[in-house]
Amino acid sequence: xxxxxxxxxxxxxxxxxxxxxxxxxxxxxxxxxxxxxxxxxxxxxxxxxxxxxxxxxxxxxxxxxxxxxxxxxxxxxxxxxxxxxxxxxxxxxxxxxxxxxxxxxxxxxxxxxxxxxxxxxxxxxxxxxxxxxxxxxxxxxxxxxxxxxxxxxxxxxxxxxxxxxxxxxxxxxxxxxxxxxxxxxxxxxxxxxxxxxxxxxxxxxxxxxxxxxxxxxxxxxxxxxxxxxxxxxxxxxxxxxxxxxxxxxxxxxxxxxxxxxxxxxxxxxxxxxxxxxxxxxxxxxxxxxxxxxxxxxxxxxxxxxxxxxxxxxxxxxxxxxxxxxxxxxxxxxxxxxxxxxxxxxxxxxxxxxxxxxxxxxxxxxxxxxxxxxxxxxxxxxxxxxxxxxxxxxxxxxxxxxxxxxxxxxxxxxxxxxxxxxxxxxxxxxxxxxxxxxxxxxxxxxxxxxxxxxxxxxxxxxxxxxxxxxxxxxxxxxxxxxxxxxxxxxxxxxxxxx
RNA sequence: GGUUGGGUGGCCGAGUGGCUAGGCACAGGUCUGCAAAACCUGCUACGGCGGUUCGAAUCCGCUCUCAACCUCCA
Numbered sequence: 159x160x161x162x163x164x165x166x167x168x169x170x171x172x173x174x175x176x177x178x179x180x181x182x183x184x185x186x187x188x189x190x191x192x193x194x195x196x197x198x199x200x201x202x203x204x205x206x207x208x209x210x211x212x213x214x215x216x217x218x219x220x221x222x223x224x225x226x227x228x229x230x231x232x233x234x235x236x237x238x239x240x241x242x243x244x245x246x247x248x249x250x251x252x253x254x255x256x257x258x259x260x261x262x263x264x265x266x267x268x269x270x271x272x273x274x275x276x277x278x279x280x281x282x283x284x285x286x287x288x289x290x291x292x293x294x295x296x297x298x299x300x301x302x303x304x305x306x307x308x309x310x311x312x313x314x315x316x317x318x319x320x321x322x323x324x325x326x327x328x329x330x331x332x333x334x335x336x337x338x339x340x341x342x343x344x345x346x347x348x349x350x351x352x353x354x355x356x357x358x359x360x361x362x363x364x365x366x367x368x369x370x371x372x373x374x375x376x377x378x379x380x381x382x383x384x385x386x387x388x389x390x391x392x393x394x395x396x397x398x399x400x401x402x403x404x405x406x407x408x409x410x411x412x413x414x415x416x417x418x419x420x421x422x423x424x425x426x427x428x429x430x431x432x433x434x435x436x437x438x439x440x441x442x443x444x445x446x447x448x449x450x451x452x453x454x455x456x457x458x459x460x461x462x463x464x465x466x467x468x469x470x471x472x473x474x475x476x477x478x479x480x481x482x483x484x485x486x487x488x489x490x491x492x493x494x495x496x497x498x499x500x501x502x503x504x505x506x507x508x509x510x511x512x513x514x515x516x517x518x519x520x521x522x523x524x525x526x527x528x529x530x531x532x533x534x535x536x537x538x539x540x541x542x543x544x545x546x547x548x549x550x551x552x553x554x555x556x557x558x559x560x561x562x563x564x565x566x567x568x569x570x571x572x573x574x575x576x577x578x579x580x581x582x583x584x585x586x587x588x589x590x591x592x593x594x595x596x597x598x599x600x601x602x603x604x605x606x607x608x609x610x611x612x613x614x615x616x617x618x619x620x621x622x623x624x625x626x627x628x629x630x631x632x633x634x635x636x637x638x639x640x641x642x643x644x645x646x647x648x649x650x651x652x653x654x655x
Numbered sequence: 656g657g658u659u660g661g662g663u664g665g666c667c668g669a670g671u672g673g674c675u676a677g678g679c680a681c682a683g684g685u686c687u688g689c690a691a692a693a694c695c696u697g698c699u700a701c702g703g704c705g706g707u708u709c710g711a712a713u714c715c716g717c718u719c720u721c722a723a724c725c726u727c728c729a
Contacts, residue, residue: 171659189729197729204729328724329658335725379727401729405659408728432660433723440723477668477678483661483722490667493679500678503692536669544669548677555694562686564694626688633690644692651692 163218163538165397166481168405168428169327173540176427178396184220185395186212187387187425189404190279192229193260197267199451199486200434200441204401206472206591207431207480209273211399211541213589225390226276227383228264230257231283231366231376253366254283267451270468272591278390282382286368289377289385292419293357293370301418305347307359307373313352316414324414327428328406354411356381380408384415387424398425402432429480436461436486449486462488466495469595473498476543476590497551502594503653504554505586507561508579513572520569522556527574529553530581537589546585553582563647614643614650 163176178184188208191201205226215222230253249256268275282289293309296302301316302309317324317332325331335352355378360367367374377385387395393416400409409428416424433440441448449459457465466474474494478484519527533549536542559565586592613632620628633643636652644651 168659191729192727199729201729207729325658330725331657334657399729402659403724403728406724407726431729433729435722438721473678474667479669481660482668485667487667489679493667495679497678500692507693542669544678545676548669551677558693559695562693564685621688624688630689637691642691645687645690646692647686 164540165427165429166540168430169426174427178220179394179426182219182221184215184222184397185391186215186222186224186397186399187383187391187395188224188226188276188398189383189400189408190226190228191260191264193257193264195260196450197260197264198441199449199454200401201264202267202271202451202471203434203475203484204431205268205273206271206475207541208399208429209271209591210476210543210589211429211480212274212276213591214537214541217584217589223278223391224274224276225278225280225387227386228257228261228279228281229379229382230254230261230281231382257281257283270451270455271472272468272593274591280386280390282377282386283366285382285386285389286377288389289381290357290368290370292381292385292388292415293377295419296356296415299418301414302356303349304372307375308347308355309357309372310348310353311356311378311411311414311418312349313354313414314350316418320417323417325406325410327413328410330406330410354378354380354407356415380411381415383408384412384419384424387412388416388420393420393422393424395425397427397429399429399431402430405430431480432483434484434486438485441486454491462491464488464492464495466491467595469592470495470498472590472592473501476547476592479540479542479544481540498592501550501554501586502592504557505582505594508557508582511557511560511567511570511575513567513570513575515566515568515571517571517573519571519574520566522560522565522569523571523574526553526556526570526578529556530578530585533585534581537585543590547590550582550585553578610641610652614652617643618649 164173165176166172167174186208188205190205191197208226212222212224251259265275293302296311297304297309300312301319302311304310313324314332322332325335332352336350357370357372357375357377359373359375364376366376368376387398398409398412413423416422435441436447436449439447449461451468451471453459454462454466454471455468457463470491471494474486474491475484477494477497529549529552533546533553536546536549539545556565560567560570613636617629617632620626620632636643640654642653644653
């Protein structure tokens with residue numbers, strides 16, 4: 159079954175058939191983190207969503223250039239202090255030390271979630287020249303003005319000359335923005351509250367500073383994405399992604415900068431992931447409604463009753479569509495943990511199934527082929543992982559029934575079995591990016607396996623002699639050691655956890 | 656106040672004019688020495704009020720309500 163890839167374009171608020179600018183190639187830009195503190199769980203959700211999108215595009219045969227930036231300058235706090243500088247001041251480190259520390263942490267966390275690294279991971283501080291050039295171009299085009307060493311984007315001038323397009327991504331209108339703009343501090347230099355800085359003069363105590371035609375300063379927050387996406391993907395490219403909260407003002411201003419500098423709008427498809435909530439509310443450090451990935455991994459938090467591994471969390475994320483808010487609750491995580499285990503056990507069972515029938519495929523075999531094809535088709539529909547997963551679970555119950563004998567293996571021919579193994583494996587591991595946890599324990603695993611063979615052999619002997627006191631004692635002791643024994647019709651099985 | 660998107664069974668979460676989403680939980684059953692697992696069956700819902708339609712959770716209007724954004728945020 160082959161279907162066309164459709165995706166929801168935030169620009170048009172519609173699902174559209176995806177057609178790349180250059181056949182066979184995809185340029186994908188995703189707004190990365192500002193590296194001034196530990197990576198937030200919400201970041202993990204967004205980047206995992208785009209990881210699956212990246213993986214799926216590759217599966218579809220596209221040669222993808224995936225660019226995800228690191229913002230290490232320009233992002234100011236409410237007080238107007240650069241986030242990097244603030245982190246450095248508090249920890250008594252060089253700003254670049256702060257950036258490196260949290261970049262390293264970010265990479266480690268991405269690896270824990272089994273997210274593939276992007277092809278290019280440009281840093282804002284590594285592209286000061288490109289940003290200065292873009293400011294110059296925007297100035298030359300008459301969409302910005304300089305005041306006291308700072309350069310501001312002139313939103314109203316831009317809007318007047320661009321068909322009132324400013325705000326089209328987020329649905330905002332300038333007059334409404336003006337009417338509602340609140341009293342903001344230190345914005346006297348701006349001609350209008352909607353204008354935004356593309357270059358800022360550095361104050362005397364500002365550490366991060368570069369020479370520019372306007373004196374020493376630093377680039378505005380939104381500029382790096384425009385400059386770097388243009389540099390690596392071109393003035394027009396295919397897909398731009400990011401969190402929903404970046405739609406306004408970040409992405410809106412990015413578009414304005416792109417149009418203002420080259421007359422073209424950058425990305426043709428905008429994809430936005432939705433927010434991660436906890437217990438129905440946005441995660442927020444200030445009111446205690448927050449949890450770190452690390453706390454989830456260890457279970458060390460008042461918000462959870464158990465520990466949840468990165469793959470359980472990934473599975474949990476797969477159960478929600480990327481454009482929906484996702485509510486993190488302990489009960490939902492418990493459900494995900496069990497669901498993930500059931501899925502992985504079925505995957506292991508699939509490997510042990512042996513076709514017994516002839517070349518003809520029975521009903522069960524056909525149902526399995528259909529379910530698998532439908533799972534893939536769901537991915538074509540705006541990367542609908544929850545629906546694809548639902549189809550996968552239709553396969554899971556067939557696999558379990560075949561293994562348990564409730565369904566006959568004579569109903570499934572060898573080629574179907576092989577096709578399901580290949581197709582499901584690709585979907586689960588290459589596209590969903592799941593992996594079997596604990597399976598890579600290495601040499602210790604092999605030793606344990608041999609010991610377990612011995613123990614289960616002894617236990618089987620005890621059971622054959624109806625020495626149930628002994629067999630139960632063995633099972634209880636193994637349980638206490640974290641090993642679960644399950645008696646099946648073809649002998650006992652065991653698993654860790 | 657404005658913008659954007661929601662309100663679905665015990666919980667999470669898809670769907671979007673007629674056809675069982677799925678996961679978890681719960682109850683009954685099959686299997687089993689017991690247990691666990693697995694399988695089968697059941698619980699069959701769409702915020703409220705109107706309207707369109709042969710038919711609406713799905714479309715339209717009104718209303719209540721939640722979240723995010725508008726101020727740093729993935």
